[in-house]
Amino acid sequence: MQGIxxxxxxxxxxGEGGEGVISVGDFITQACARAGLDVYTFKTFPAEIxxxxxxxxxxxxxxxLYNQGDTFDVLCAFNGEAYNMNRASLKPGTTIVYDSPxxxxxxxxxxxxxxxxxxxxxxxxxxxxxxKNMVAMGALSVLFNIPVEALREVIVTxxxxxxxxVVKGNLVAxxxxxxxxxxxxxxxxxxxxTPKSKNEVIVMSGNNAIGLGAIxxxxxFFSAYPITPATEVAIYVAKHLPKRxxxxxxxxxxxxxxxxxxxxxxxGKKAMTSxxxxxxxxxxxxxxxxxxxxxxCVVVDVQRGGPSTGLPTKHEQSDLFMAVHGGHGDAGxxxxxxxxxxxxxxxxxxxxNLAEKYQCPVLLLSDxxxxxxxxxxxxxxxxxxxxxxxxxxxxxxxxxRYKFTEDGISPMVDPGTPGGLHIATGLEHNxxxxxxxxxxxxxxxxxxxxxxxxxxxxxxDPTEVDGDGAAxxxxxxxxxxxxxxxEALQRLRAEGYKVKGFYPKLLNPLPVQQFEDFGAxxxxxxxxxxxxxxxxxxxxxxxxxxxxxxxxxxxGMPFTPEMIVNxxxxxxx
Amino acid sequence: MNAILQPHQHFNKVxxxxxxxxxxxxxxxxxAGCGHYGVLTGLLRALSELGVDPNHLVSVSGIGCSSxxxxxxxxxxxxxxxGRAGPVATGVHLARPDxxxxxxxxxxxxxxxxxxxxxxxxRKNINITYxxxxxxxxxxxxxxxxxTSREEMKAAVTPYGGMEEPLDPILYMxxxxxxFVGQAFAGNAKLGAQLIKEGMEHKGFSFINLLSQCPSFNxxxxxxxxxxxxxxxxxxxxxxxxxxAMQVVYKAKQEGRIPTGLLYKSERPALHERxxxxxxxxxxxxxxxxxxxxxxxRP
Numbered sequence: 119m120q121g122i123x124x125x126x127x128x129x130x131x132x133g134e135g136g137e138g139v140i141s142v143g144d145f146i147t148q149a150c151a152r153a154g155l156d157v158y159t160f161k162t163f164p165a166e167i168x169x170x171x172x173x174x175x176x177x178x179x180x181x182x183l184y185n186q187g188d189t190f191d192v193l194c195a196f197n198g199e200a201y202n203m204n205r206a207s208l209k210p211g212t213t214i215v216y217d218s219p220x221x222x223x224x225x226x227x228x229x230x231x232x233x234x235x236x237x238x239x240x241x242x243x244x245x246x247x248x249x250k251n252m253v254a255m256g257a258l259s260v261l262f263n264i265p266v267e268a269l270r271e272v273i274v275t276x277x278x279x280x281x282x283x284v285v286k287g288n289l290v291a292x293x294x295x296x297x298x299x300x301x302x303x304x305x306x307x308x309x310x311x312t313p314k315s316k317n318e319v320i321v322m323s324g325n326n327a328i329g330l331g332a333i334x335x336x337x338x339f340f341s342a343y344p345i346t347p348a349t350e351v352a353i354y355v356a357k358h359l360p361k362r363x364x365x366x367x368x369x370x371x372x373x374x375x376x377x378x379x380x381x382x383x384x385x386g387k388k389a390m391t392s393x394x395x396x397x398x399x400x401x402x403x404x405x406x407x408x409x410x411x412x413x414x415c416v417v418v419d420v421q422r423g424g425p426s427t428g429l430p431t432k433h434e435q436s437d438l439f440m441a442v443h444g445g446h447g448d449a450g451x452x453x454x455x456x457x458x459x460x461x462x463x464x465x466x467x468x469x470x471n472l473a474e475k476y477q478c479p480v481l482l483l484s485d486x487x488x489x490x491x492x493x494x495x496x497x498x499x500x501x502x503x504x505x506x507x508x509x510x511x512x513x514x515x516x517x518x519r520y521k522f523t524e525d526g527i528s529p530m531v532d533p534g535t536p537g538g539l540h541i542a543t544g545l546e547h548n549x550x551x552x553x554x555x556x557x558x559x560x561x562x563x564x565x566x567x568x569x570x571x572x573x574x575x576x577x578x579d580p581t582e583v584d585g586d587g588a589a590x591x592x593x594x595x596x597x598x599x600x601x602x603x604x605e606a607l608q609r610l611r612a613e614g615y616k617v618k619g620f621y622p623k624l625l626n627p628l629p630v631q632q633f634e635d636f637g638a639x640x641x642x643x644x645x646x647x648x649x650x651x652x653x654x655x656x657x658x659x660x661x662x663x664x665x666x667x668x669x670x671x672x673x674g675m676p677f678t679p680e681m682i683v684n685x686x687x688x689x690x691x
Numbered sequence: 692m693n694a695i696l697q698p699h700q701h702f703n704k705v706x707x708x709x710x711x712x713x714x715x716x717x718x719x720x721x722x723a724g725c726g727h728y729g730v731l732t733g734l735l736r737a738l739s740e741l742g743v744d745p746n747h748l749v750s751v752s753g754i755g756c757s758s759x760x761x762x763x764x765x766x767x768x769x770x771x772x773x774g775r776a777g778p779v780a781t782g783v784h785l786a787r788p789d790x791x792x793x794x795x796x797x798x799x800x801x802x803x804x805x806x807x808x809x810x811x812x813x814r815k816n817i818n819i820t821y822x823x824x825x826x827x828x829x830x831x832x833x834x835x836x837x838x839t840s841r842e843e844m845k846a847a848v849t850p851y852g853g854m855e856e857p858l859d860p861i862l863y864m865x866x867x868x869x870x871f872v873g874q875a876f877a878g879n880a881k882l883g884a885q886l887i888k889e890g891m892e893h894k895g896f897s898f899i900n901l902l903s904q905c906p907s908f909n910x911x912x913x914x915x916x917x918x919x920x921x922x923x924x925x926x927x928x929x930x931x932x933x934x935x936a937m938q939v940v941y942k943a944k945q946e947g948r949i950p951t952g953l954l955y956k957s958e959r960p961a962l963h964e965r966x967x968x969x970x971x972x973x974x975x976x977x978x979x980x981x982x983x984x985x986x987x988x989r990p
Contacts, residue, residue, distance in 0.1 A: 151990035370807060381751070382782040541761060609918075
């Protein structure tokens with residue numbers, strides 16, 4: 119609870135999986151975005167396929183949103199379980215909208231506003247039990263000023279394929295819900311503000327946005343293997359890649375996926391796969407070959423709770439060690455990480471550009487909370503993206519695949535090109551690609567392969583520094599934790615604290631000088647991340663002179679702005 | 692438009708003798724008397740008969756003695772990781788279905804570490820040719836039992852004799868749904884060449900098991916014992932009958948014999964053909980307007 123603000127509202131809808139909880143969340147999100155509000159959603163699915171508790175949280179605001187917020191302002195409970203799960207968070211000032219009569223009777227804590235709505239009963243009366251969620255949504259729209267015209271438009275759009283009767287049934291249920299709520303006396307002050315302007319936006323989840331980014335980047339080939347929480351990347355690509363003439367195959371395992379990707383890359387195509395931690399672990403050997411044979415490829419890791427099978431549906435940022443060093447021998451990779459849905463699109467394009475330019479694996483780290491979180495982003499104009507193609511042999515002279523060059527980059531050649539015959543091999547090789555195990559050659563080749571990576575920092579936007587001048591405390595954050603830190607710093611500054619943020623997206627090779635410059639402007643440093651060991655903090659201590667204080671959590675949920683605010687205050691007290 | 696790409700467009704393009712397909716840049720790798728030389732001879736002969744343009748040929752291998760073969764072939768080539776030649780070749784082929792793709796590898800590479808990939812190459816009918824250089828032993832690591840080693844084999848890690856039943860690659864590939872299955876003794880380069888040529892012409896996944904002696908680490912299976920145990924499959928055998936092909940193998944095994952020749956061949960769409968159909972169905976092309984995809988994410 120951050121106090122009542124009329125510009126920023128968080129509604130959490132909870133109920134049984136399959137009851138339409140997710141649909142209500144989606145509809146409200148779409149309607150708010152349509153009306154010009156900023157949205158940031160968060161949802162959890164039951165780990166099991168059928169039943170179980172499902173939760174969808176929508177944060178909407180007239181201001182720019184960077185995270186899912188601290189906790190809900192409004193709880194909409196479809197059943198007793200949803201009430202019980204969230205009971206502890208019903209703090210004074212919050213609001214509960216609940217199904218009544220139902221299988222539960224909430225005891226309303228003091229100071230909590232309550233609106234009973236006969237959701238199930240009304241749906242039953244309408245002989246349309248499935249419309250329970252629409253009744254709830256209608257009630258919510260009246261109580262909290264959710265743009266109703268946009269809601270109606272969304273309903274028409276989404277249900278039109280199912281026929282006029284279905285559209286009408288849902289609209290009627292929505293109106294019924296509105297009538298029920300209108301008859302209640304509003305006791306709280308929670309309400310959505312009026313949007314400032316209506317811009318052209320799209321609304322996407324992190325996983326879909328990565329798929330879109332890849333397609334914008336010119337993806338030709340995708341190899342998929344199902345794994346939570348990354349599967350939706352493949353689902354999105356499977357739907358849209360054939361339209362661009364590309365190829366998607368579902369492989370027999372992650373090893374086959376990365377192998378197919380490297381085969382396609384050798385054949386001259388832009389290729390990728392997406393996975394989560396366990397899959398990335400299986401790909402390790404082949405990523406070593408990608409570095410050795412200098413084959414461009416993009417691997418997306420949507421991180422989940424580990425180790426081992428861990429918490430497959432939960433949030434964690436714990437694959438950084440593996441992303442950077444998870445392979446045998448002395449191999450390098452480029453590692454990027456995304457903060458937001460915007461990054462999921464933009465940095466996926468960057469990942470392809472870097473892979474093509476530097477002919478090496480590029481790992482893009484996303485995480486469980488971004489995977490299913492939806493946000494509005496400005497409509498991306500494909501023409502605004504600069505796309506990079508690998509340097510190809512010009513056909514002059516004798517072709518040498520691994521020719522020594524100043525920057526370490528040797529032109530590639532596509533099969534089918536006369537004069538370009540060569541072998542791509544995981545064995546150490548000489549300039550022409552043939553095996554060579556002499557010490558001089560191995561040292562020269564390792565130097566060539568790592569020399570390439572020295573320039574990567576110049577091809578990625580400089581790390582964003584949030585705030586000016588000298589600070590009493592600087593916060594370094596990566597991944598979706600950045601969005602949480604942004605808001606926390608805003609709140610702290612409003613209270614007079616001198617704090618700054620540093621938000622690296624390129625995590626390997628680490629932009630060391632940028633870290634040093636930031637560190638020099640802060641008296642102390644804090645590095646919050648969602649893993650036990652403090653993985654980025656480890657790398658920062660190893661590679662820079664900075665000694666950030668590590669702040670780690672690993673409970674399966676992201677940080678909240680409040681947690682960061684409290685930690686900073688504790689340190690500066 | 693959108694004609695389905697096939698490697699056949701690069702056949703009969705050059706008039707090369709077998710030796711013209713030999714890449715001489717890498718020195719000989721195999722032991723004297725190794726059966727793999729016979730495999731190479733057969734492959735080079737097949738390539739010559741096909742007249743395939745080397746620029747449009749990709750040889751892919753994993754790890755092992757046999758996996759060095761691509762170094763000796765004039766083509767584009769990949770020497771990949773242990774067991775992974777199949778999926779890497781799949782990627783090459785699906786990305787560029789016009790390329791002729793040949794995989795070579797050993798019994799350990801293909802049926803032990805890479806065993807999880809074999810069913811999927813076959814059932815998906817990937818249009819590549821897989822030549823198993825089956826010497827019933829791990830050679831590069833100096834003599835350990837492989838999945839096709841005889842039960843009684845004494846080897847480095849089985850000093851008291853083996854304890855495991857060998858598998859039969861042919862029976863597996865028939866079961867997995869390969870659409871072209873043949874077998875020969877590697878020393879019979881003429882038959883090897885014929886099977887490889889027909890396999891490469893075949894539209895879909897072709898699997899050829901070439902029995903290849905390892906004179907250094909397998910005393911049980913010599914060139915002579917392989918040659919003497921091989922029986923050319925009866926001319927009356929119906930190659931379109933998968934059950935009949937299995938029966939031929941079962942019967943031969945009971946008698947301690949090895950059936951050779953083309954055992955099974957059938958036609959069904961290869962994966963790249965189905966994928967090309969899909970692209971056509973959705974009106975796919977490089978010029979498809981990205982905005983039409985982005986528009987779907989409007990709220």
